[in-house]
Amino acid sequence: AQSVTQLDSHVSVSEGTPVLLRCNYSSSYSPSLFWYVQHPNKGLQLLLKYTSAATLVKGINGFEAEFKKSETSFHLTKPSAHMSDAAEYFCVVSLPGRRALTFGSGTRLQVQP
Amino acid sequence: NAGVTQTPKFQVLKTGQSMTLQCAQDMNHEYMSWYRQDPGMGLRLIHYSVGAGITDQGEVPNGYNVSRSTTEDFPLRLLSAAPSQTSVYFCASSYATGMNTEAFFGQGTRLTVV
Numbered sequence: 001a002q003s004v005t006q007l008d009s010h011v012s013v014s015e016g017t018p019v020l021l022r023c024n025y026s027s028s029y030s031p032s033l034f035w036y037v038q039h040p041n042k043g044l045q046l047l048l049k050y051t052s053a054a055t056l057v058k059g060i061n062g063f064e065a066e067f068k069k070s071e072t073s074f075h076l077t078k079p080s081a082h083m084s085d086a087a088e089y090f091c092v093v094s095l096p097g098r099r100a101l102t103f104g105s106g107t108r109l110q111v112q113p
Numbered sequence: 114n115a116g117v118t119q120t121p122k123f124q125v126l127k128t129g130q131s132m133t134l135q136c137a138q139d140m141n142h143e144y145m146s147w148y149r150q151d152p153g154m155g156l157r158l159i160h161y162s163v164g165a166g167i168t169d170q171g172e173v174p175n176g177y178n179v180s181r182s183t184t185e186d187f188p189l190r191l192l193s194a195a196p197s198q199t200s201v202y203f204c205a206s207s208y209a210t211g212m213n214t215e216a217f218f219g220q221g222t223r224l225t226v227v
Contacts, residue, residue, distance in 0.1 A: 009153065034215075034216075036218075042220065042221075043117075043203065043218040043219055043220040043221055044156075044203065044205075044218040045218075046215045046216075049215065090155060090156070100144075100146050100158045100161045100171060101146075101156075101158070101205075101216060102158075103148075103155035103156040103157070104155050105153055105154055105155045106153070106155050
């Protein structure tokens with residue numbers, strides 16, 4: 001079985017400070033991992049994905065994530081938050097041979113001025 | 114580029130009514146799926162399809178039907194709407210080569226059942 005856990009339902013940061021959104025997964029196989037972002041009343045947009053190449057993955061808008069197999073983690077980071085980063089973020093896992101994605105419960109990021 | 118198009122964007126139904134949520138993609142993707150999004154629960158898979166004529170159930174299929182007569186279209190039918198089906202529904206598609214590739218999402222349909 002595979003699952004994905006987002007450790008924080010809400011994260012609040014000040015503009016210009018670092019962002020850390022935490023994600024742990026459980027899988028018997030090497031998964032593909034994704035981070036998606038959803039801005040209010042919008043669809044989901046891919047931020048970045050890990051597919052067993054480099055363990056540090058760079059995405060759009062300055063986000064990056066590091067795959068750590070020993071910790072079964074795939075945390076999302078950004079050095080400096082912008083107001084426009086306020087959104088909900090989903091960690092997503094996929095297994096080879098599976099035909100659909102498994103979503104974490106989401107982390108809502110607030111950015112304070 | 115249209116991508117994945119969902120209609121309608123908003124819908125209010127009375128309990129017991131039926132309706133179809135439409136989803137179309139123009140990227141020639143084999144895989145299509147329907148999710149529902151509820152607060153604090155992420156997105157949960159309702160049904161999915163790996164190609165025309167092939168569908169399968171996801172995590173929460175009860176009360177929903179799907180069909181896939183063409184590669185482009187993947188409609189979701191609510192047979193007899195219930196208040197528990199009040200949710201935001203997303204359709205997604207991805208390449209035939211498997212799930213290591215990005216899924217593209219529609220803008221969502223916000224459904225309220227009263």
